[in-house]
Amino acid sequence: MTDVLLGSDLLDSTPRQLLLFEALGWQPPRYAHMPLLLGPDGKRLAKRHSGISLAAIRDAGASPQQAVGLLASWSGLLDRAEPVTPEELLAEFREQELPRDPIIVREEELSFTRQW
Secondary structure (H helix, E strand, C coil): CCEEEEEHHHHHHHHHHHHHHHHHCCCCCEEEEECCEECCCCCECCCCCCCCCHHHHHHCCCCHHHHHHHHHHHCCCCCCCCCCCHHHHHHHCCHHHCCCCCEECCHHHHCHHHHC
8 A cells, every 4th residue: 555545534534644644664554644525414424425435326327427526526627537557547537636624515416427
């Protein structure tokens, strides 16, 4: 494992994890933190927001590329939801361009079944 991407809510635990790696004599991975996705109510995006999960997105008929594009758009990595492969997304990924503030997913975006 070389890289760890966590939600910004876990930023406080990163120093403890790094100390644990040091105590065990292991090489620590690189850590990065992503802003949380919030629902329209300002609370952390969770099951209460229309049962959001990768399985729910796929069950709604999204192809793998559509699911990746939808998640990437919610995360601020794409301007709009469009099919994209993980490889295509990684080719354009720039950590410094990640948003710093929490991302609010609008109500119409939660109705992902209408998008395909």
